[in-house]
Amino acid sequence: MKHNWIKGIIIALLCMAITACGTASKGSKDTDSDKTVKQRVVKTVMGDISIPTDPKRVIGLSVVYPEFIYALGIVPIAEQNYHTDFPSYLAEPFKNTIKMGIAKTPNFEAILAATPDLIIAPEWWSKKDYDQLSAIAPTVLLPQHDDWRDELRDIGEVFGKKDQAEKVITDLQTKVTESKKTLDDLVGDETVMYMRVMAKEVIIHGIKSDRGNLIHVQLGLQPVPKIAETENTLSISLEVIPEYNPDHLIVQLDDESDEVKNRFEEMMNSSLWKNLTAVKEKHIYMMGGKEWFNLGMSPLANSFAIDAVLEAFKNNKKG
Structure with missing residues (x-):
């Protein structure tokens, strides 16, 4: 019973911290410093939302979103990880990326501590947690697709990098074609x-x-x-x-x-x-x-x- 009581206090304090962060974020819209941050409106499954035009601290929830984000030239500040170590092709670029583990519910405490200015997540996994996530930072939920190319295109749209997304797709197809012949x-x-x-x-x-x-x-x-x-x-x-x-x-x-x-x-x-x-x-x-x-x-x-x-x-x- 004692452990449950302590756990309850920790959860309550975390919720208060997230709420406070969200309130401060919303209130800061009237400050001079926040007015210097350029914003753009993007379409999401939760409606149109305003995000930084050039986000610097991005978190991609799900084990694959960080790879899409990095393919577009952005290193995520934190990501969910299934394995203890990142795959070798991400080890160097992700050397400063925070590992948050993976569970049915996001690690809100780790996300809050990472101070993101943008969170991108798949609707199927994060819709239930949208309110908590959006209280920390602008959160873009994207629809699920059967083809990873469509997921990459959606994320490219968010960052204003549609052309780069198409280039990633085209370059890989060229590699596939050449490798198949070999x-x-x-x-x-x-x-x-x-x-x-x-x-x-x-x-x-x-x-x-x-x-x-x-x-x-x-x-x-x-x-x-x-x-x-x-x-x-x-x-x-x-x-x-x-x-x-x-x-x-x-x-x-x-x-x-x-x-x-x-x-x-x-x-x-x-x-x-x-x-x-x-x-x-x-x-x-x-x-x-x-x-x-x-x-x-x-x-x-x-x-x-x-x-x-x-x-x-x-x-x-x-x-």
């Missing part, structure tokens, strides 16, 4: 399976998942016949992997936990695994977990993955 020369019609080892299960990504689409459709790596008909993903056991028996196997360990590592080690020690064609031919390509976490959902993650796949298959060919 991989076709390297692999041809040999089959490739993309397997993701997680703590509770092992998943094969089909061509209709975001991840599988990049590997098999955009990059043109031939899936095994049964996977070609998979709607999205397929949870499998070690015993059935020989039924697919791919020529090449891309393996992603979902994280660096002992549970995931032990699961994969058990697989590798199995005679079923050792008799796979890809294993016998040494066509196993290990990919980073956190680097591939946003695969299929971010131009930065996709670009990094394409480079990793190209390097893996090129090195294998040399060997």
Whole structure:
């Protein structure tokens, strides 16, 4: 009971701080200093709101929004993180970015302490918290899209960087097209399976998942016949992997936990695994977990993955 009482006081104090910040922010509109900050009106799912024309301290809620923001040339001051460390392609630019963890509810205390001048968040995740967020800083909620390109375009619209957003999309497509030709020369019609080892299960990504689409459709790596008909993903056991028996196997360990590592080690020690064609031919390509976490959902993650796949298959060919 004592802990609940203390927790209640902490929550109350946090709410008071957020409210005070919001009140001060609203009241400061009449001050001379605030009048020097240029504003522009943007359309959001919550209606038109006024935001700084050139925001300096931006927070993107969701694990993928910070990547969109950085793709447009802006380093977020704080972001939600699933893994302890940022993926390697963000490690240097995000070295001063605050990690806020990830939960069902935003870390309001961390957001408040970061003193943002703009918050961008997806409607599906943050609408329930809009009042608290907008009390801290102007908050733009954006609609959910099936295609990351449309999400990037929306964020480009917010920052007045529509042309830059289109360039990111075009540049990545050029890279995809060129990489597909290279991989076709390297692999041809040999089959490739993309397997993701997680703590509770092992998943094969089909061509209709975001991840599988990049590997098999955009990059043109031939899936095994049964996977070609998979709607999205397929949870499998070690015993059935020989039924697919791919020529090449891309393996992603979902994280660096002992549970995931032990699961994969058990697989590798199995005679079923050792008799796979890809294993016998040494066509196993290990990919980073956190680097591939946003695969299929971010131009930065996709670009990094394409480079990793190209390097893996090129090195294998040399060997």
